[in-house]
Amino acid sequence: MCTNHSSIRCIIPPYMEDKLKDSSNLALAKNAINSKFRSYRFRSDREFFKGTNEKEKTVLGAMSARKTATPHAKLEVYNCKKGTDLSKATLLWKTGSTKKPTDRDAKNVIKAGTDTWSLYYELFHRNSIDNLGMTIKQYIHYDKKYDNAFWDGRRMIYGDGDRTIFGSFTSDVDIIGHELTHGVTQFEANLDYEMQAGALNESFSDVFGIMIKQRALNQDVKKADWLIGENVLLGKKYALRSLKAPGTAYKNHPDLGTDPQPATMDNYQNLPNTENGDWGGVHINSGIPNYAFYVTAFNLGGFSWEKAGRIWYAALTDTAHLLHNATFVDLKKITVTKAGELFGANSLEVKAVKDGWAAAKV
Amino acid sequence: MKITLLRSGGIIPMTKKAETDVDWTQDELNELLQIIGVERHSPGIARDASSYSLQAGDRTLSIDWDKIPAKYKKVFEEMKDNLKIEKKE
Numbered sequence: 132m133c134t135n136h137s138s139i140r141c142i143i144p145p146y147m148e149d150k151l152k153d154s155s156n157l158a159l160a161k162n163a164i165n166s167k168f169r170s171y172r173f174r175s176d177r178e179f180f181k182g183t184n185e186k187e188k189t190v191l192g193a194m195s196a197r198k199t200a201t202p203h204a205k206l207e208v209y210n211c212k213k214g215t216d217l218s219k220a221t222l223l224w225k226t227g228s229t230k231k232p233t234d235r236d237a238k239n240v241i242k243a244g245t246d247t248w249s250l251y252y253e254l255f256h257r258n259s260i261d262n263l264g265m266t267i268k269q270y271i272h273y274d275k276k277y278d279n280a281f282w283d284g285r286r287m288i289y290g291d292g293d294r295t296i297f298g299s300f301t302s303d304v305d306i307i308g309h310e311l312t313h314g315v316t317q318f319e320a321n322l323d324y325e326m327q328a329g330a331l332n333e334s335f336s337d338v339f340g341i342m343i344k345q346r347a348l349n350q351d352v353k354k355a356d357w358l359i360g361e362n363v364l365l366g367k368k369y370a371l372r373s374l375k376a377p378g379t380a381y382k383n384h385p386d387l388g389t390d391p392q393p394a395t396m397d398n399y400q401n402l403p404n405t406e407n408g409d410w411g412g413v414h415i416n417s418g419i420p421n422y423a424f425y426v427t428a429f430n431l432g433g434f435s436w437e438k439a440g441r442i443w444y445a446a447l448t449d450t451a452h453l454l455h456n457a458t459f460v461d462l463k464k465i466t467v468t469k470a471g472e473l474f475g476a477n478s479l480e481v482k483a484v485k486d487g488w489a490a491a492k493v
Numbered sequence: 494m495k496i497t498l499l500r501s502g503g504i505i506p507m508t509k510k511a512e513t514d515v516d517w518t519q520d521e522l523n524e525l526l527q528i529i530g531v532e533r534h535s536p537g538i539a540r541d542a543s544s545y546s547l548q549a550g551d552r553t554l555s556i557d558w559d560k561i562p563a564k565y566k567k568v569f570e571e572m573k574d575n576l577k578i579e580k581k582e
Contacts, residue, residue: 275574279541279542279543281503281541282541283539284538309504310540310541313540317538317540324536324540325535329536336540364505372505385580387507387581388581406501406546406555407501407508410536
């Protein structure tokens with residue numbers, strides 16, 4: 132039996148080791164001496180650690196623990212200076228810059244960009260838009276009085292609004308979250324931007340946009356107003372969209388008329404799949420899956436991102452089942468399946484998802 | 494002749510319009526439309542983006558703003574500055 136001996140080398144008993152170090156064969160002797168030296172080192176290390184107290188162990192553990200890089204949001208903000216040529220935009224701020232910008236729109240997109248990254252990372256372990264740590268590039272002050280915000284396939288662009296009907300398109304965290312989520316969708320299900328798939332694409336952006344806003348404001352499903360773009364569309368009683376009551380975000384607006392979004396499938400708008408037809412009404416019919424999400428989240432209670440958000444994110448990232456040309460019925464089936472996988476087949480969550488889609492008459 | 498610039502699309506779907514009178518000949522207009530006209534059959538990769546089209550007589554054609562020749566730029570820029578939302582009931 133091997134005693135008082137290095138466990139890693141105990142296949143050679145001590146008496147043999149002593150013989151070997153006295154051997155006339157220089158190579159064998161060298162190996163044996165080395166081995167004996169390591170054994171002493173090992174035994175002395177073990178003796179040392181035996182005598183350490185908890186505090187010393189903690190300090191030593193902390194010293195030896197391998198440091199792994201924690202992902203963090205990487206942002207860049209560019210100023211278009213009212214131009215439309217993005218190659219001429221100047222870098223205003225980037226993550227790590229010590230000097231904070233004074234520009235209000237820059238501050239808005241930094242805050243909302245960080246909120247968006249945090250929601251995706253902290254809740255879903257997703258590192259940025261592509262889940263590979265992509266730098267989030269945001270371009271502000273695009274064009275003159277430009278009343279829109281868009282995702283161009285690799286970055287976000289925001290106009291200042293005409294200041295009469297629309298305020299700055301950086302004024303609402305949900306709008307910024309909406310645009311960034313178009314990026315996430317592009318890297319996941321990559322839903323077509325036409326007909327029902329396009330409406331689902333828009334809906335995912337609204338759903339995650341509203342969760343980013345509610346999380347930033349620490350609002351539960353009851354406290355939240357479920358409005359998208361309430362600061363972008365000027366006037367206290369107006370917003371761009373309502374997930375709680377699609378079709379009511381603005382009523383009798385002097386320029387825009389009344390919100391055309393349906394809440395239920397029986398009011399689905401059959402619009403032409405053309406530019407003028409909003410590619411089959413992607414911004415209009417999105418009211419239907421939006422309403423399904425709202426009802427699901429509301430019935431589950433608490434914070435929208437805790438359960439309903441997890442289910443919808445699992446659906447968005449299940450690229451084997453959520454295909455590029457998915458329909459509302461497809462998403463209904465996938466969200467029911469995901470709720471079952473996450474919370475159990477007979478869970479209240481599955482029932483809430485089914486009730487959500489039933490309320491939207493899908 | 495009367496020409497109309499239209500901007501459509503965006504995060505909230507709306508159409509904006511601006512009209513102006515120009516003294517271009519039909520040949521000039523045809524040549525311009527050949528340069529700036531684009532066939533847009535799909536929404537492309539951008540999301541919530543807006544796009545422009547030009548209406549002249551009974552023709553309406555999607556246009557590429559970046560291809561507008563320098564000599565026509567001023568007319569188009571002025572129309573863009575005067576775009577008004579097409580009101581809905």
